[in-house]
Amino acid sequence: MKFGYFDDSNKEYVITTPQTPYPWINYLGSENFFSLVSHTAGGYSFYKDARFRRITRYRYNNTPLDSGGRYFYINDQGDCWTPGWLPMKQELAKYECRHGLGYSRIYGERNGVGAEVLFLVPLHADCEIQRVKLINTTDAQKDITLFSCVEFCLWNALDDMTNFQRNFSTGEVEIEGSTIYHKTEYRERRNHYAFYHVNADVAGYDTDRESFIGVYNGFDTPQVVLRGESTNSQAMGWSPIGSHSLAVSLEPGETKEYIFVLGYIEMPEQEKWQAPGVINKQRASAVIEQFKDAESVNTALSALQERWNDLLSRYSVQTGDEKLNRMVNIWNQYQCMVTFNLSRSASYFESGIGRGIGFRDSNQDILGFVHQVPDRARERILDLAATQFEDGSAYHQYQPLTKKGNSDIGGNFNDDPLWLILSTTAYIKETGDVGILDEIVSFDNNPDKKASLFQHLKASFYHVVNNLGPHGLPLIGRADWNDCLNLNCFSKVPDESFQTTTSKDGKVAESVLIAGMFVFIGSEFVQLCEYLGLNEEAEAARRHRDSMQETVLKYGYDGNWFLRAYDDAGDKVGSRENAEGKIFIETQGFCVMAGIGLETGEAQKALDSVKEHLDTPHGIVLLQPAYTRYYENLGEISTYPPGFKENAGIFCHNNPWIMIAETQLGRGERAFEYYAKIAPAYTEEISEIHKMEPYVYAQMIAGKDTPKHGEAKNSWLTGTAAWNFIAISQWILGIKPGYTGLVVDPCIPSAWDDFAVQRSYRGTTYQITVKNPQHVSKGIKDVIVDGKSIDGNVLPAFDDGQEHRVEVILGK
Ligand code: BGC
Ligand code: NOJ
Numbered sequence: 172m173k174f175g176y177f178d179d180s181n182k183e184y185v186i187t188t189p190q191t192p193y194p195w196i197n198y199l200g201s202e203n204f205f206s207l208v209s210h211t212a213g214g215y216s217f218y219k220d221a222r223f224r225r226i227t228r229y230r231y232n233n234t235p236l237d238s239g240g241r242y243f244y245i246n247d248q249g250d251c252w253t254p255g256w257l258p259m260k261q262e263l264a265k266y267e268c269r270h271g272l273g274y275s276r277i278y279g280e281r282n283g284v285g286a287e288v289l290f291l292v293p294l295h296a297d298c299e300i301q302r303v304k305l306i307n308t309t310d311a312q313k314d315i316t317l318f319s320c321v322e323f324c325l326w327n328a329l330d331d332m333t334n335f336q337r338n339f340s341t342g343e344v345e346i347e348g349s350t351i352y353h354k355t356e357y358r359e360r361r362n363h364y365a366f367y368h369v370n371a372d373v374a375g376y377d378t379d380r381e382s383f384i385g386v387y388n389g390f391d392t393p394q395v396v397l398r399g400e401s402t403n404s405q406a407m408g409w410s411p412i413g414s415h416s417l418a419v420s421l422e423p424g425e426t427k428e429y430i431f432v433l434g435y436i437e438m439p440e441q442e443k444w445q446a447p448g449v450i451n452k453q454r455a456s457a458v459i460e461q462f463k464d465a466e467s468v469n470t471a472l473s474a475l476q477e478r479w480n481d482l483l484s485r486y487s488v489q490t491g492d493e494k495l496n497r498m499v500n501i502w503n504q505y506q507c508m509v510t511f512n513l514s515r516s517a518s519y520f521e522s523g524i525g526r527g528i529g530f531r532d533s534n535q536d537i538l539g540f541v542h543q544v545p546d547r548a549r550e551r552i553l554d555l556a557a558t559q560f561e562d563g564s565a566y567h568q569y570q571p572l573t574k575k576g577n578s579d580i581g582g583n584f585n586d587d588p589l590w591l592i593l594s595t596t597a598y599i600k601e602t603g604d605v606g607i608l609d610e611i612v613s614f615d616n617n618p619d620k621k622a623s624l625f626q627h628l629k630a631s632f633y634h635v636v637n638n639l640g641p642h643g644l645p646l647i648g649r650a651d652w653n654d655c656l657n658l659n660c661f662s663k664v665p666d667e668s669f670q671t672t673t674s675k676d677g678k679v680a681e682s683v684l685i686a687g688m689f690v691f692i693g694s695e696f697v698q699l700c701e702y703l704g705l706n707e708e709a710e711a712a713r714r715h716r717d718s719m720q721e722t723v724l725k726y727g728y729d730g731n732w733f734l735r736a737y738d739d740a741g742d743k744v745g746s747r748e749n750a751e752g753k754i755f756i757e758t759q760g761f762c763v764m765a766g767i768g769l770e771t772g773e774a775q776k777a778l779d780s781v782k783e784h785l786d787t788p789h790g791i792v793l794l795q796p797a798y799t800r801y802y803e804n805l806g807e808i809s810t811y812p813p814g815f816k817e818n819a820g821i822f823c824h825n826n827p828w829i830m831i832a833e834t835q836l837g838r839g840e841r842a843f844e845y846y847a848k849i850a851p852a853y854t855e856e857i858s859e860i861h862k863m864e865p866y867v868y869a870q871m872i873a874g875k876d877t878p879k880h881g882e883a884k885n886s887w888l889t890g891t892a893a894w895n896f897i898a899i900s901q902w903i904l905g906i907k908p909g910y911t912g913l914v915v916d917p918c919i920p921s922a923w924d925d926f927a928v929q930r931s932y933r934g935t936t937y938q939i940t941v942k943n944p945q946h947v948s949k950g951i952k953d954v955i956v957d958g959k960s961i962d963g964n965v966l967p968a969f970d971d972g973q974e975h976r977v978e979v980i981l982g983k
Contacts, residue, residue: 172859177852177866178269179493182479182501184866186210186268189256192862194237196519196887197270198509199299200292204435206299207517208275208290210268211257213240215324216299218363218435220572221516221523225328226353226365226435227321228410231522238389241290241433243303244318244396247282251396254279254286258390270866272479272505274472283309284421293471294478298434298458302468305429307421315421318396319431320414321367322380323353329524342411344378345450350459351378351413354450363437366455367413370430370463374418375401380410428465434458482508482543486900490926494852499899502851502866506892507539509867511547513888516571520870520885527570527577530555531652532890534590538597539893542908542932545602552595556612556627561620563588563627563634575616580671585638585648586685588631589692595628596695600908603933603968605703629708632696635689636715640737642726643718644681645689647736649673650806651682652757652825653793655817657806658738669807681737683727683745687761690720694765702910723767732780733758733773735794738804745794752805754784755794760828763835775836781829782841789881790821790849791829792874814877821872823849823891827898834902834918839948842903843920850895857881868892906930906939913966915979917941918949936974937966945982952982 174195175186186195194209205221207214207229214237215229229239238258245252252261255268255277265280274291285306292299307313325331325338345352350368357364377383377395382404385394395401401416419427436454445451462468487500514533517523533555541548558566558576565587566576576582599605608625622630638646647658649670657669658680693716700709727734735745735755745755759777768774785791797813798805811818826849833842847853849872855865863869863886870885901907905917906928913932921943928939945952951964955978961967966977 172857173855173865174858175865177497177855179497179501181269181271183269183271184864186270187266189263189266189268192859194519195268195270195864197275198513198887199273199275199290201273201508201512202295204292204297204299205513205517206290206292207519209237209240209519210255210270210275210277211237211240212242212253212255212277212288212290213237213257215239216433217328217517217523218297220527220570221513222328222527223326223570223572224363224435225324225326225331225523226433228324228331237519238391239322241299241301242320242390243286243288243301244320244393245281245284245286246316246318246396246399247284247313248315249399250282252279252281254288260391272501273475280308283307284313284315289468289472291468291472291475293462294474296458296461296471297436298432298462300462300468300471301431301433302465303429303431304426305419305421306426307423310423312423313421315419316374316399317417317419317429318393318401318414319367319369320383320390320393320412321433323355323365323411323413325355326361328522340408342406342408344406344411346376346378346405347452349373349415350452350455351376351415352450352452352455353411353413355411357443357450358448362440362443363435364450366432366434366436367415368432368434368455368459369415369417370459371417373415375403375416377401377404377414378411379404379406380412383412383414430462430464430468432459432462479505484929485542485931486906487929488900488904488926490923494847494850495899498850498852499896499904503868503892503896503899504539504543506867506887507536507896508543510888510890510892511536511540511551515888518886518888521888527568528555529568530558530565530587531567531584531590534594535890536893537594539896541594541598541601545598545604548594548598549604549607552591552598552607553610553612553624555591555594556624557614557616559588559591559614559627559630561614561630562637563630563632565591566615583649583673584651584654585635585646585682586651586688588634589685589688591631592628592696593692595624596699597908599699600910601932603910603970608703628696628699632693632712632715635685635693640679640681641741642681642737643722644683644726644737645685646677647680647682647685648677651684653684653808653817655807655811656736656744657808658736658744658804660806661739661803662806663803669810675739677739679737679741680739683723683734683736684757684761686719686723686727687733687758687765687767690716690723690767691761691765693719698910720765720767723762724771724773727758727762728768728773732777733762733767740804744805751796751798752794752808753796754780756781756785756791756822756825756829757793760825760832763832764828766835769835774832778829778832778836778838786845787821787875787880788848789872790823791826791845792819793817793822793825794819797874797876812877814874814880816871819874819876821849821874823868823870823872824889824894827891827894830898831902834905834949837918837949839903839918840920842898842918846895846899846903868895904928908932909965911965912968913937915939915941915954915964915966915977916949916951917979917981919943921946921948933968933970934972935969937977938974939966939977939979941979941981943981947981947983950981950983951979953980954978955980
């Protein structure tokens with residue numbers, strides 16, 4: 172069942188009923204000011220950091236779900252309603268929500284009044300614009316009152332939800348004309364405030380939540396709206412809000428527009444005040460002036476749309492499959508931007524408090540994002556490298572506001588260092604900017620300890636070499652990619668976090684996944700050294716990589732598939748010898764991606780075993796059989812009921828590793844079959860089962876061991892976005908940046924006749940047509956560039972700002 176449809180020409184998903192199986196959200200902003208907005212106008216805003224600079228309040232895991240947002244209420248002669256359906260839930264004659272790229276538009280209609288609210292965060296501005304259009308669709312005059320409402324958060328989101336003995340006494344506001352200023356804690360150490368403005372005279376306002384809503388009411392029954400009149404309340408402590416009321420008179424057929432601006436302002440210390448106790452409003456006035464009318468908002472919206480057209484033009488495909496086109500050309504790339512921006516910090520499943528920018532997460536996000544805004548990828552790579560230690564290990568996360576490693580979680584996740592090599596080489600291949608390797612970067616953000624980025628990468632590589640276990644496989648540390656396989660933890664105490672508890676400085680437990688990563692990513696390091704002409708460095712690295720490859724085949728293979736790990740007792744994990752958890756997905760993916768066992772048959776057997784044991788109609792599960800009890804030696808993975816999360820859920824993040832692995836074997840049918848199984852545009856039809864937004868990937872889909880099979884969770888912020896984009900764009904459609912040009916090597920279902928890709932690369936546009944006259948999956952017969960056949964399959968990096976036509980003929 173569907174709850175809407177894709178409008179590809181507008182690059183929007185159109186939700187046609189408010190009663191979706193879960194709040195379906197969108198993200199506004201991609202620089203400093205961010206908003207989450209659901210299809211019923213729920214959500215919140217923050218500046219840079221969802222923990223330290225939360226502007227509006229949101230209560231997670233609330234009931235009813237998704238209450239709290241930026242709400243507009245209409246009182247139409249006593250009949251009160253909200254255009255997004257929530258929170259008042261009055262029946263609407265019409266409802267529609269269009270989530271677009273960086274904006275959302277919600278329309279509701281009742282009793283002949285239509286209300287359309289456009290939400291957007293303009294480019295290069297630190298504010299959210301809400302444009303409200305009120306339309307009288309009847310032939311009689313309508314006199315209504317419009318109320319706005321946002322609830323201010325007291326900045327630090329964790330504190331906001333916990334420290335009430337203080338918080339209830341700190342709230343402060345100023346009101347000036349149609350603008351409400353939120354200045355809580357500005358008197359002391361903060362140099363920022365927020366404001367909420369409307370470009371019209373107001374009939375009244377409220378800034379104190381209890382006056383507006385009523386002590387025992389909810390957002391669904393604010394007493395001021397029901398009564399039809401603001402109280403002009405002045406918040407003193409308790410919970411400050413911003414609410415305006417406007418008396419609106421509409422002639423038959425008339426439309427009126429109002430622009431609301433929710434802004435964030437930072438002031439230099441010396442300019443904080445315009446008079447004692449009165450905040451300096453100059454900067455706020457400038458923002459208000461900038462977005463004062465409908466025209467300025469239209470301009471901001473067009474600029475945003477142009478920006479996205481440009482970003483998306485860097486890789487786009489034309490195939491006969493509209494679902495594939497819309498995933499590649501619109502939604503997958505959009506999600507890559509969002510995951511790059513926020514890592515795993517703020518979604519409807521991440522409170523914005525617990526996790527900042529993850530080291531492994533962000534390095535992987537860069538893979539799917541780097542072609543969009545390479546400069547920002549560059550900055551992120553350097554920020555991440557600065558949270559590394561001299562031995563190559565790294566903080567697992569850092570806070571976006573401070574860019575400092577988060578010592579609450581620390582490091583010791585032994586896969587982390589390798590991901591930095593992968594993101595950096597992806598960046599250099601995309602841009603040709605080898606200069607990034609000479610950048611001098613601190614270790615642990617300490618300016619006294621620093622080295623070139625190249626030395627950081629080398630430290631990453633040798634961190635693996637220097638931390639090998641009894642079989643010569645990499646020690647796992649706290650965990651590798653699979654946060655829940657905790658082989659040095661042994662926790663018996665329910666309040667211990669599996670992420671931070673390490674009971675042992677383990678020198679036994681080894682990860683075959685890190686080994687596979689080392690061969691795959693280590694080859695990238697070798698190639699980079701060769702490209703830089705560092706032949707000795709390359710040779711030394713090659714020897715380590717080759718020896719790891721042998722070790723994997725010797726100690727990391729289990730007959731029909733790759734093992735997952737050795738635990739602290741030296742026993743196998745992910746082996747036919749185990750009663751549960753006999754086979755895991757991760758190592759089948761990464762080891763085959765790395766080319767291990769391709770020539771000798773182990774790779775094919777491993778992928779056939781994935782098909783046999785792990786594949787389901789909803790995607791590939793992480794392991795089988797699921798763990799049915801808690802294993803102290805394995806940790807969190809065995810805490811989840813069978814079929815959920817890492818315990819045999821369908822982890823969408825590593826499904827693409829199998830897709831890529833299949834392309835290594837040349838099996839295009841199977842690679843694409845796996846792709847289409849989890850790609851949201853294809854699962855749209857079963858939205859009632861899947862439940863999450865049909866336009867973005869979710870982290871996890873419940874596996875076959877649970878009656879909830881097919882039900883997704885944790886949408887938006889997941890490495891799934893980047894890896895699926897890599898799998899489809901670089902390995903299946905097969906257009907991949909290399910050091911000297913674009914490598915073309917598609918691996919597609921043999922039934923495909925042709926497809927076309929437009930790719931901008933280092934300032935040049937390549938119009939590539941791929942033809943498949945012999946109906947093969949893989950193999951190139953001819954590559955014709957601007958009318959001439961070339962040797963090999965690397966399209967030269969012309970660097971000439973021109974457009975070049977390329978014809979690729981597949982075949983034998
Ligand atoms: C989840 C993981 C996550 C980890 C860290 C675990 O509970 O299952 O997917 O990476 O927490 O937040
Ligand atoms: C989500 C985490 O963000 C990611 O780092 C991890 O690899 C996966 N969970 C798997 O546990």
